[in-house]
Amino acid sequence: MKIRHLEVFLTLETSATLSSAAERMHMTQSAMSHWLSDLEALVGTRLVKRDRRISLTKAGETFRLLALRVLGDVARTKEELQAIVGSAPEMLRVGSTSAGAAGIVSQAVVAFQKEHPDAVIRLEEGSLATLIDGLEKRRLDLFVGTLDGQVHKPGLDHVVLKEETLVPIVRRDHPLTKVHEPHWADLAEYPWIMPLKNTLVRTILEGVMLEHGRADLHPHVETVSFLATEVILGKTDYVAITSGTLARRLADFSSLRALPLQHGHLPQGIVWRRGDKSRTADSFIAMLLALPV
Structure with missing residues (x-):
């Protein structure tokens, strides 16, 4: 054959x-x-x-x-043979969610390329389901980001790096920013941008709203794109949710603001194919594990 x-x-x-x-x-x-x-x-x-x-x-x-x-x-x-003989740079293909890309992945990329200045890191953002599929099909070498039950598939290994909280975000002059102590139920009075159905973040969000008597919450927009979320939030009274790490970064350079609410324990980690890591992937994983939590 x-x-x-x-x-x-x-x-x-x-x-x-x-x-x-x-x-x-x-x-x-x-x-x-x-x-x-x-x-x-x-x-x-x-x-x-x-x-x-x-x-x-x-x-x-x-x-x-x-x-x-x-x-x-x-x-x-x-790719590895070409890198060894010097005809091609080291290549690492990493899939990540928006929260992962903005947090631990970006930190690891900066640290990794200080030690591997000729390496090329190809980052792909998307939903966990899409990226795990890419990992299984060998389109990706690693996934870094929010973990759920999909990481327990046969042939995959993973490690948890830390746990994140979920934080609601709005534009800086949103009416909710003028509320002294907003409650989760207050957020249901506004249209929402939500993660895709059946994702861990969406499930946690729906659980929070159910606890606060707002099981009727439905999205006006569903997306995995944080860029789209940021643009829509900046022009409307919509509400969205993101990780605590990304929310803190937004406070420094974005027109968005985190509301004083948080919930949940969102595991962030690394996923790879069992028994199938390149030397470059091993080095990148070591860099991630060495980062301060």
Whole structure:
């Protein structure tokens, strides 16, 4: 079996039909069908259900995961070998939530690049689900940020670095900033920007509002983008929530202000693939663990 088999199979898996896959690979549909039959003969089982829309068999799903793992290993090995011979810089791909990127990740990047000035760190922000998927598919080397039950998936290891609190934030001249002692229930009188449904932060927020008799709270905007949140808050009376660390940073350079409320214990940590860390990833993890909490 060749690397090309894996690349073509993943193209096929992300296409709706054999004809669309063939078009993407600059092949005829007949050639694509023949290639697939040869691959299935090679592995000894059917990988694809040939209905109106193609879908994977159980064996095909297993083969998909294998293809992702192998191609990810090949790409990372190439990067490491190029770094060793000096033809390419060290590369580290880190996924993080907005709170993580603004706090521990940014601190670690600065410290790490003082010791590894030629290293390239590629940061990707997003939801935990998206980034854990990227970690499993070897698009990322590490995840750093808010942890929930998804980090207990088979094949992943993690460590908790610290716990964060959740703090509501608004624009500096928001009506709530003029309330001497605001309560959580007061926040429900304003429209909200919330994290995505079923995320840990969203679950904690909904629990807090339920405790304060406001189970009717619903978002006007749902997003994982802090930039979008910051822009919307600055122009409206909306309310949002973020980590205590990010809220403190906002007080220094932003038009936003944290309200004098906090809640929850939000674990922040590192996630990696079990038994599958590069030397660069190990060094970055050591840097994170050495940071003051």
